Amino acid sequence: MPVRPTGDVPAGYLPFMKPPSPLRIATGILALCSAAALCRTTALAEEVEAVTSRASNDYVRKKLPDGSYEEESYAFAKGGFWSGDRNDKTIDKLGFTEVAQTIAVPLASQNYVPAKDPKSTRLMIMVYWGTTIAPEHASDSPVYQNLTHASEQLNQVWPASQQHDAFGNSKLPPAGAVSQFDALTTAIAAVQAENRIRDNMDRRNAEMLGYDSWWDSTFNAPNGSAQELRKQDMLNELEQDRYFVVLMAYDFQMMWKEKKPKLLWETRFSVSQHNNEFDKRLGAMAAYAAQYFGQDTHGLTHRPIPEGRVEVGDIKNLGTVPEK
Numbered sequence: 001m002p003v004r005p006t007g008d009v010p011a012g013y014l015p016f017m018k019p020p021s022p023l024r025i026a027t028g029i030l031a032l033c034s035a036a037a038l039c040r041t042t043a044l045a046e047e048v049e050a051v052t053s054r055a056s057n058d059y060v061r062k063k064l065p066d067g068s069y070e071e072e073s074y075a076f077a078k079g080g081f082w083s084g085d086r087n088d089k090t091i092d093k094l095g096f097t098e099v100a101q102t103i104a105v106p107l108a109s110q111n112y113v114p115a116k117d118p119k120s121t122r123l124m125i126m127v128y129w130g131t132t133i134a135p136e137h138a139s140d141s142p143v144y145q146n147l148t149h150a151s152e153q154l155n156q157v158w159p160a161s162q163q164h165d166a167f168g169n170s171k172l173p174p175a176g177a178v179s180q181f182d183a184l185t186t187a188i189a190a191v192q193a194e195n196r197i198r199d200n201m202d203r204r205n206a207e208m209l210g211y212d213s214w215w216d217s218t219f220n221a222p223n224g225s226a227q228e229l230r231k232q233d234m235l236n237e238l239e240q241d242r243y244f245v246v247l248m249a250y251d252f253q254m255m256w257k258e259k260k261p262k263l264l265w266e267t268r269f270s271v272s273q274h275n276n277e278f279d280k281r282l283g284a285m286a287a288y289a290a291q292y293f294g295q296d297t298h299g300l301t302h303r304p305i306p307e308g309r310v311e312v313g314d315i316k317n318l319g320t321v322p323e324k
Contacts, residue, residue: 049272050237052210052300053292055265061294069294073115074107074123075252076100082130082208084241084273091131091243091278099129102282103247106290121252123264128246131273132208134239135201143194147187154180198239205238208246210268213299243278244270245285249294265294 062070078096104114107125115121158177165171173181206215214234221227251262269289271281288303 049270050209050211050300050302051267051269051289051292051297052213053265053267053289053295053297055294055296056263059264059294069111071111071113072122073113073120074125074249075115075118075121076104077124077126079126079128079246079248080130082128082132082244084131085133086241088131088273088278090280091129094129094279094282096127098279099245099282100127103127103245103286105283106286107293109287109290110293112293115252118252118256121256123249124252124255126246126248126250128244128248130244131278132205132238132242132244132270133201134205134241135198141194143187143190147184147191150180150184150187154184156180202235202238205242206234208268209238209242209244209270211238211300237272241273242270243273243276243281243285244268245282245289247293267293 061072064070076096081096083092107113112123154173154177157180158173163171163173203215206212211234214230218227218231218234221231246266246268248266249264251264254260254262267289269285271285292301
């Protein structure tokens with residue numbers, strides 16, 4: 001079971017993200033960071049879709065006279081890889097080195113530089129990446145299909161118009177509809193159980209992706225409210241497989257000298273797996289998310305992928321082409 005880091009941890013820290021081990025601090029990691037600064041990316045930033053970033057209250061970056069941030073050195077460490085439920089060579093083939101090298105460039109744009117000396121290293125950045133596993137859509141679930149079938153069977157022998165009295169109270173089923181009524185009751189219980197499983201999967205994905213603030217503000221939304229529409233928008237995103245990256249920046253010196261993990265900031269960014277390829281999108285995702293590294297977004301921020309549009313004008317006759 002992962003251990004929650006001690007110290008000042010930003011709100012929303014997720015305990016299933018494994019904190020770094022002091023043994024992971026090694027010159028090999030520092031060498032990787034130095035090499036990572038040489039890579040470049042040409043992906044477009046607007047391809048990223050969702051970002052959440054949080055920072056500890058006592059993490060403050062110094063600014064230079066020109067308004068840019070003072071350089072902070074870091075070392076990368078491997079957090080972990082979450083595999084989706086299908087083979088995807090665009091992410092399965094990538095190792096920690098390739099992912100770290102791509103992310104190093106957007107880090108440099110915010111004056112986070114690879115460390116050269118452990119004594120002056122400010123941050124240790126844990127890198128997690130992978131694909132979420134979305135629950136099955138309700139309309140595709142055999143349990144929901146069975147509920148529909150059971151409801152239709154009951155209505156054939158006991159129409160819905162006869163199931164309530166004049167005051168709207170439910171009536172007991174007639175003798176000829178008991179078996180169908182029992183089948184419907186069983187189907188409803190199965191749907192309720194599946195809903196609980198789906199809710200648990202959705203919540204876990206919400207926490208992994210940084211959607212937890214959206215989840216908390218809409219999950220108990222009243223039916224027919226504007227919040228319910230926002231909740232459905234959220235579920236539409238959560239109930240699709242998504243590529244994600246999580247960066248968790250710890251105090252390197254405290255880890256090295258005191259063997260205590262102290263989380264200073266974290267950034268989570270993701271994009272739909274549908275019609276995307278992780279190895280081609282990663283640079284764009286990190287480039288857009290970089291503006292929030294070490295900052296607090298105070299919730300989820302979106303930048304949707306632009307959609308193409310074709311406009312059809314009036315039909316014009318360009319004449320008749322004579323046959324050969």
